[in-house]
Amino acid sequence: MRTFTKTYDHPLLQQRSLAHQAWLTGVNPDVRTPRVVEQRPGEIVYEHLDGRHAGPADLVALAGLLGRQHTAAYFRELVHARLDASFTSGGTITLDGFIDGRRERLRHLLTSESVPEPALTLEAVEGWLQKAAGMPAAFYKDANPRNFLVNGAIVAVIDFDSLTLAPFGYDLAKLVVSTTMTSGPLVQETVQEALDTYNGHPRSRGLPGCTRREFAAWCEFHHALTAPYLGTNGYRFGWHTARPGWTTDVLRQPDEELAP
Ligand SMILES: Nc1ncnc2c1ncn2[C@@H]1O[C@H](COP(=O)(O)OP(=O)(O)OP(=O)(O)O)[C@@H](O)[C@H]1O
Ligand SMILES: [Mg+2]
Numbered sequence: 001m002r003t004f005t006k007t008y009d010h011p012l013l014q015q016r017s018l019a020h021q022a023w024l025t026g027v028n029p030d031v032r033t034p035r036v037v038e039q040r041p042g043e044i045v046y047e048h049l050d051g052r053h054a055g056p057a058d059l060v061a062l063a064g065l066l067g068r069q070h071t072a073a074y075f076r077e078l079v080h081a082r083l084d085a086s087f088t089s090g091g092t093i094t095l096d097g098f099i100d101g102r103r104e105r106l107r108h109l110l111t112s113e114s115v116p117e118p119a120l121t122l123e124a125v126e127g128w129l130q131k132a133a134g135m136p137a138a139f140y141k142d143a144n145p146r147n148f149l150v151n152g153a154i155v156a157v158i159d160f161d162s163l164t165l166a167p168f169g170y171d172l173a174k175l176v177v178s179t180t181m182t183s184g185p186l187v188q189e190t191v192q193e194a195l196d197t198y199n200g201h202p203r204s205r206g207l208p209g210c211t212r213r214e215f216a217a218w219c220e221f222h223h224a225l226t227a228p229y230l231g232t233n234g235y236r237f238g239w240h241t242a243r244p245g246w247t248t249d250v251l252r253q254p255d256e257e258l259a260p
Contacts, residue, residue: 002048003037013161014044019093020160024141027073031065032156049156051149056183056190058150059175062143063194065155066172067201070138074207081137083165095139096164099129102221109224116227117240119248120220128217132167136207140166144178146234169210172198173218177226181235185242192246216247 008014018036025033034046054062081087083098103126109115110122120128141147142162149156172194180186192212199209210218223239230238 001037004034004046004048006044006046008042008044011041014039014042017160018044020141020163023089023093023095024069024157024160024163027076027078028069031069032154033160034156034158046158049149049151049158051151051154051156054145054148054150054155054175054179056179056186058145058148058155059179059186059190059194060197062148062155062175063172063198064201065157066143066175067198070168070171071201071205071207073139074136074202075205078137078139078165081165082133083135083137083167084133087137087165098132098137098140098165098167098170101164102225103129106221106224109228114228115224116238118220118224119243119251120217120224124217124251125221125224128221135167136202137165138168138170140164140171140174143171143175144233145175145182167210167214167218168202168207169195169198169215170218170221172210173215174222174226177219177222177239178235180242181226181230181237181239184237186244188244188246191244212246213250216250219243219247220251 008017018039021033021036024031034049036044037047038045077089078087085097086094088094106125107122110118110125140162141157142159147157147159149158176186176191176194195210195212195215202209219239226235227238229235
């Protein structure tokens with residue numbers, strides 16, 4: 001059987017990645033992930049999955065997948081989670097909260113002026129973090145286009161190294177920002193369609209989903225957090241040069257806050 005081996009420098013990171021995958025397949029049993037064939041010190045051997053990385057043409061379908069995953073995870077477990085705390089599931093796996101680690105990293109990036117043309121000030125970031133504390137919990141699994149393998153109509157999710165709690169829409173924002181940074185500006189209507197498709201899942205079950213304004217804020221979080229990787233990982237376009245205009249417009253208009 002063809003396999004794919006991933007190496008780890010630290011046993012703790014390897015164990016966490018395996019635990020993340022086990023948790024995800026528990027809350028999203030219908031989502032394809034590679035079977036773990038073998039674990040060795042410093043290595044996880046997975047079955048090899050055929051497929052290509054995701055691209056702009058996959059955005060709306062992947063938004064649907066993420067919306068479905070997050071909504072299922074919420075109703076199975078995360079209804080009990082708070083975004084400002086870590087969440088332990090089954091006494092075995094702990095997902096880090098959304099706020100503490102990100103606050104520190106965002107503060108560092110914004111005060112060291114390493115973020116080109118940020119659309120959020122440090123104070124605005126703090127406001128959004130505080131607001132997030134009261135939002136329903138979904139998760140962040142680093143939805144960059146290299147962490148999906150697309151094979152016809154079948155999409156597999158791979159790479160379980162990062163998994164934290166996050167608001168609804170946050171991992172979709174990661175997909176939009178990282179796809180833009182990889183492939184260049186997206187059609188603005190496609191981004192809106194992706195957000196609508198994503199929101200169809202939580203909203204059909206009575207959850208608020210993610211407003212345009214929240215989505216725009218999470219895009220700016222990812223801009224700050226991903227900007228240091230520009231020029232690596234296939235990231236050729238800065239979000240500040242390619243972001244859809246409506247995302248910055250909506251952040252400048254506080255009175256749109258209550259609009260869907
Ligand atoms: N089970 C698998 N079958 C086939 N290819 C795989 C598999 N797992 C990973 N890959 C390939 O290896 C790449 C890197 O894997 P992974 O995302 O787990 O590592 P990474 O260190 O996060 O790399 P990156 O920063 O590029 O995402 C994937 O984008 C994919 O092309
Ligand atoms: Mg990866």
